[in-house]
Amino acid sequence: MIMIVGSGRLASMLVTVLKENQQTYLFGRNERTVQGLIDQYPFLKKADTSSFAKSKEVFLCLPPHAYEPFLSTYQTFFLQDVNFYHMATAISEKEVKELVKERNVIPLKLAGHAAVVKKEKRGLFVVPQMWKDEGEQIKKWFPTMKFVAAREEEVLKANQLGTEAAVAMVLQLQSALAENKINQEIVKYTLSQTVPGVIEAYQTNDLGGFARKVVEQLKQKGEGNENR
Structure with missing residues (x-):
């Protein structure tokens, strides 16, 4: 099951290019924007803490300052083998790993602008070489996006x-x-x-x-x- 955490510009963009999947959940603190995305994309389901243990793939569409509060509060609710795809450009894989306990942290960075990707429904994701196999799986979820293996620092x-x-x-x-x-x-x-x-x-x-x-x-x- 896929979960998207956040309901702002980045999450909205991600939903736009995501292949419709009835096992996609959305979690965010802003009830208005969360409900707005669910109304716009009916394949989304609203998540709560009971959904966390079912989520193997979690996309963190949060601003850098929101990572620590979210992970310190909720990470114990997730599976031990969960994959956290972290998408904020201005925070590194190393920094996110310091916030989680022995869970996979996979950088998934957008090279471009979220508003333009949402409008055009195409863009470029960057995944480090060491996570290339996971990148192949991500391609299936986001079929209109291009992918390249490169360092997150380049993005x-x-x-x-x-x-x-x-x-x-x-x-x-x-x-x-x-x-x-x-x-x-x-x-x-x-x-x-x-x-x-x-x-x-x-x-x-x-x-x-x-x-x-x-x-x-x-x-x-x-x-x-x-x-x-």
Whole structure:
């Protein structure tokens, strides 16, 4: 039986890409968001402490600060051979192992953004090489997700660099748009559609003529990727 712990953005994303299974339980402290997910995905069942001993596969969709309170309170309710899949980017396998007693802790990290995965119903999970066999089983539960074997530190660094670059770009673009006195409705759609659309087209080598011209201009200034 599968159990998802948490009912926030990460848990919501996980449910979206999970293959429907009548043995999937959801546990969380926020009754409103838990019930909201169960209403939206009828194959989910609401879990309580009596469900814990039946759960062999447990996905921890919790923020880092919530791991210790949950595990210190409830870990004794779980089977000794339970698999805890820990998904918070900013906490390591070693740190989680210090919170549990002789139970498997398997890093399952999302390389990307949960809101985008939920919308597109596809994305990339990262599992360390030593847990590759478990990764093969996870693929069956999440058939639309891609998987790669890599260190969880790589996901943390990639997400950190990506977040920093994205925020810096948005701040710079907002400033430039304001300086040019662009209408606020145009600003909103530039940020929400133009930017992600151009990034997607650049990655798939499907840029339009206007965008290709911009790329060439940036290359001439030494700001582009000469290997593209």
